Amino acid sequence: MSDAEAVSLPPSVDDCDERSQAASEAASVSLPPSVNSDPDEPGQAGPSSGAKVAASCCRNACLETWRGKAEELQLALASLSFHERQAKIFEEVKRVVKDNSPDGSTGSGRLKWSMFGASVCRIFCQNHCFQSNPKTIDKMIQYARSGLSELPERGPRLPRETKTSDELDVWFLEVYKNLAEPLAVEGSESSKLATAAGEQHELVVDETHPLYAMSVNLDGKKSAAVPKRFLNFAVAEDLWRFYEVDVPKNEQCSRNTVMKGYQRWKRFLPLKDPGDGTKCSICATLAERKAQCSTKVEREQVNVDLKHHLECVRGDRTVNNRTNKHASEKTVYMSKDRYMKVMIDGMDQAKFCLPRHRKLAATSDASKRWRPAIHVTGVITWGLLEIYFILPSSVPKDSNMNATILARCLDIAQESLEEGQSLPDHLLVQVDNTTRESKNQHFALFLSYLASSVFKSVECHYLQVSHTKNELDQRFSTMASIIKQAECIEDLEELRDYIKSHMTTAEHRKLVVEILPNTWNFQEWFAVTGIQLSGLVSTHFEPYANHVWRFQRRADVSGEIVSELRNVTPDDGDVVLTVKQFMCSQNPSQDPVLMLPLQAAQSLKGRSLTAMSPNPFAKKTLTEFRKTANWVASDPWLLLKGQMFLEEICSLNEAGQTHGEPPKLHFVFAGDERCDFDDGPILADLDPPGPGPAPREVRVAPKKRVMRRPAAPAKRPAMMAASRASPSCPAAESGVDPLVVFGRPAESEAESESAAAAGAVNAAADADPVDQDASMAAAAELPAADPGPILGADPAAPAAAAVGQRRVMHFGCSKCRKNPAGCPGRCRKFAAEGRNDYGYDEQGNVVRFEPAE
Numbered sequence: 001m002s003d004a005e006a007v008s009l010p011p012s013v014d015d016c017d018e019r020s021q022a023a024s025e026a027a028s029v030s031l032p033p034s035v036n037s038d039p040d041e042p043g044q045a046g047p048s049s050g051a052k053v054a055a056s057c058c059r060n061a062c063l064e065t066w067r068g069k070a071e072e073l074q075l076a077l078a079s080l081s082f083h084e085r086q087a088k089i090f091e092e093v094k095r096v097v098k099d100n101s102p103d104g105s106t107g108s109g110r111l112k113w114s115m116f117g118a119s120v121c122r123i124f125c126q127n128h129c130f131q132s133n134p135k136t137i138d139k140m141i142q143y144a145r146s147g148l149s150e151l152p153e154r155g156p157r158l159p160r161e162t163k164t165s166d167e168l169d170v171w172f173l174e175v176y177k178n179l180a181e182p183l184a185v186e187g188s189e190s191s192k193l194a195t196a197a198g199e200q201h202e203l204v205v206d207e208t209h210p211l212y213a214m215s216v217n218l219d220g221k222k223s224a225a226v227p228k229r230f231l232n233f234a235v236a237e238d239l240w241r242f243y244e245v246d247v248p249k250n251e252q253c254s255r256n257t258v259m260k261g262y263q264r265w266k267r268f269l270p271l272k273d274p275g276d277g278t279k280c281s282i283c284a285t286l287a288e289r290k291a292q293c294s295t296k297v298e299r300e301q302v303n304v305d306l307k308h309h310l311e312c313v314r315g316d317r318t319v320n321n322r323t324n325k326h327a328s329e330k331t332v333y334m335s336k337d338r339y340m341k342v343m344i345d346g347m348d349q350a351k352f353c354l355p356r357h358r359k360l361a362a363t364s365d366a367s368k369r370w371r372p373a374i375h376v377t378g379v380i381t382w383g384l385l386e387i388y389f390i391l392p393s394s395v396p397k398d399s400n401m402n403a404t405i406l407a408r409c410l411d412i413a414q415e416s417l418e419e420g421q422s423l424p425d426h427l428l429v430q431v432d433n434t435t436r437e438s439k440n441q442h443f444a445l446f447l448s449y450l451a452s453s454v455f456k457s458v459e460c461h462y463l464q465v466s467h468t469k470n471e472l473d474q475r476f477s478t479m480a481s482i483i484k485q486a487e488c489i490e491d492l493e494e495l496r497d498y499i500k501s502h503m504t505t506a507e508h509r510k511l512v513v514e515i516l517p518n519t520w521n522f523q524e525w526f527a528v529t530g531i532q533l534s535g536l537v538s539t540h541f542e543p544y545a546n547h548v549w550r551f552q553r554r555a556d557v558s559g560e561i562v563s564e565l566r567n568v569t570p571d572d573g574d575v576v577l578t579v580k581q582f583m584c585s586q587n588p589s590q591d592p593v594l595m596l597p598l599q600a601a602q603s604l605k606g607r608s609l610t611a612m613s614p615n616p617f618a619k620k621t622l623t624e625f626r627k628t629a630n631w632v633a634s635d636p637w638l639l640l641k642g643q644m645f646l647e648e649i650c651s652l653n654e655a656g657q658t659h660g661e662p663p664k665l666h667f668v669f670a671g672d673e674r675c676d677f678d679d680g681p682i683l684a685d686l687d688p689p690g691p692g693p694a695p696r697e698v699r700v701a702p703k704k705r706v707m708r709r710p711a712a713p714a715k716r717p718a719m720m721a722a723s724r725a726s727p728s729c730p731a732a733e734s735g736v737d738p739l740v741v742f743g744r745p746a747e748s749e750a751e752s753e754s755a756a757a758a759g760a761v762n763a764a765a766d767a768d769p770v771d772q773d774a775s776m777a778a779a780a781e782l783p784a785a786d787p788g789p790i791l792g793a794d795p796a797a798p799a800a801a802a803v804g805q806r807r808v809m810h811f812g813c814s815k816c817r818k819n820p821a822g823c824p825g826r827c828r829k830f831a832a833e834g835r836n837d838y839g840y841d842e843q844g845n846v847v848r849f850e851p852a853e
Contacts, residue, residue: 390514
């Protein structure tokens with residue numbers, strides 16, 4: 001056997017020997033970890049002894065030596081606040097830096113640490129004494145070497161700005177400015193106060209928030225506050241759906257991103273609670289329709305309709321904000337070519353019931369008592385005044401009130417102007433979208449008279465229904481909260497003084513609070529013109545109306561002017577009405593219409609205004625008011641002034657008197673000076689978002705004679721007595737025949753007296769039943785009535801077929817009572833045959849007579 005064969009082994013045996021040899025060599029050169037370690041290097045082991053190595057911070061065993069002291073220091077620091085703890089640690093770091101630099105130099109390099117009078121490692125100080133991270137200790141060392149005696153204040157952490165968040169903030173800012181609306185908070189004493197006086201504004205703490213730049217600092221305050229605006233969405237899901245239809249798909253964010261972005265705006269853009277204010281019927285209808293959709297195509301169509309509606313609302317808000325800003329500029333009252341803006345709105349009457357006492361609020365006795373509700377109407381003359389008018393409860397809230405308040409507001413504005421200022425030649429009025437007070441033909445006639453006499457142009461704006469909340473509603477919310485805090489208010493004078501002393505205006509406007517004891521009767525004053533308007537408001541069959549009225553003179557209007565008034569000579573001073581469907585519409589919705597001819601406006605100057613009559617209280621109301629007067633004057637309340645106030649209200653109302661005369665109107669009726677004809681300023685208009693349904697056509701025509709159905713027999717004695725007591729017609733006393741002005745033939749004297757008596761009879765048809773006895777006694781003394789229509793007469797010759805003379809009960813049967821021609825199936829047949837007391841009157845109308853005796 002050879003040597004090679006003798007020493008040959010399997011390959012695995014050779015590999016094993018090589019691995020064993022390498023392992024032994026490695027073991028022969030291994031050293032303890034502490035040999036090359038540095039005490040000041042973090043993470044190194046301590047002494048080489050078994051158990052102490054794992055628990056020690058360094059080879060000097062600082063932790064084992066000073067563990068008790070370190071735990072005491074930890075407990076002391078834990079009892080301090082974060083800033084105090086950081087200041088305490090910084091003091092120790094400064095001491096260490098100073099000990100390492102005895103010559104006063106800042107020094108550099110590694111520090112030698114000491115604690116409790118002994119030299120220790122940095123790991124012990126950092127982890128077991130201060131419990132801070134290395135980065136914080138390094139910053140403190142830099143501050144100490146720089147010579148700082150205190151730690152610098154910690155600045156706010158700036159959010160990470162991204163393109164998506166910037167675009168989302170831009171969208172929310174646009175929604176805040178042009179879609180969200182102020183909301184008046186209920187503050188009547190029967191309900192819990194929803195918000196405090198200052199909770200209509202929110203402080204902007206974050207300097208990076210987009211609203212911080214547009215925040216308003218009032219009265220020198222350092223806080224940046226912006227008004228809260230409410231979104232007309234019930235839940236956040238509705239906001240997301242609106243975002244989906246409002247933003248193009250290629251620019252949209254995810255739902256989570258939008259919801260996170262809304263959290264930053266939630267304090268300034270809260271969602272409207274279901275019980276706050278009224279909901280938009282269009283928004284509610286579209287939301288319900290979308291919930292009932294079964295296909296994606298139907299839902300997309302509803303989204304398109306909702307987008308179109310909200311774009312119209314947003315456009316109107318944009319015009320409103322823009323006109324507010326322009327009218328608030330200081331140069332408005334320095335130039336005749338600018339326009340002034342007046343905003344008028346009324347407050348909820350439930351918030352001002354007098355007399356009131358704070359200790360009586362929400363008590364069972366007070367809730368049972370009847371108290372008069374006081375009218376409060378606010379007016380903002382942008383850039384100049386903030387006015388509040390207090391009206392007694394018996395003053396009617398109608399177009400006469402709005403016209404009187406607007407005229408009085410112009411007087412106050414003129415009186416408050418400084419030297420070198422004057423009212424502009426153009427007026428912009430924004431009022432509430434209500435037919436009772438402003439959106440009617442009487443207020444339109446008053447605005448046309450202003451355009452004919454004192455202004456070159458007058459424009460009236462209406463926000464869309466259920467989206468009419470404006471800046472005055474926010475001011476009313478603040479006022480209600482202030483009034484609720486009053487200890488005691490007994491009459492109108494105390495309410496006026498309390499508002500003056502506690503209310504603060506916005507944007508440094510001047511505060512004016514007045515008591516308006518009565519208003520002027522402009523409706524009767526304009527009756528002499530004989531002008532009647534139609535199409536101003538929406539109806540069930542025509543739900544779309546115009547929201548902008550612009551009154552100009554004929555010389556300023558180009559194009560064809562529609563006129564339904566006859567016998568009118570065209571004149572440059574004629575007032576023409578131009579209407580638009582929305583405030584953001586650029587083009588008129590129809591051709592201009594002749595509104596107030598110059599000859600009709602001149603006929604008004606010779607007539608005098610009369611004061612309005614108060615609304616009569618029912619006997620039950622008067623009785624309850626007197627009971628309340630006795631109750632508030634009893635012990636322990638002793639509100640004697642409140643008792644006198646209630647008793648005076650009852651006495652004046654029973655006598656048909658008011659609390660005083662209406663204010664004198666100087667500016668509107670200053671003289672006959674005519675303004676030079678010139679084009680007015682073009683207000684900021686926006687293109688409508690898309691084609692929509694056409695609004696109602698506005699027509700100006702002569703007033704038609706209305707035939708009224710005779711009243712029931714039970715009411716005739718009272719009506720006849722009333723007609724005998726006041727047979728004259730107010731319009732006839734003026735000496736101007738309205739029908740002759742516009743080409744309709746005048747009535748004969750007998751017809752005029754008959755019409756006046758009929759008007760008085762119909763006005764007294766709803767007289768109080770307690771006056772029936774006196775009325776019947778007076779009616780018994782009246783002369784016999786004229787012969788009535790003839791029973792069974794032929795329409796062609798009613799007199800020839802006379803069979804009797806009896807009183808007419810009504811036209812036709814119960815199915816066609818408003819149709820003088822009768823219905824073909826029943827009335828005409830009975831009238832032709834003379835059956836069932838049916839017949840024809842002298843004009844050939846189908847009537848029913850009283851039964852024969």
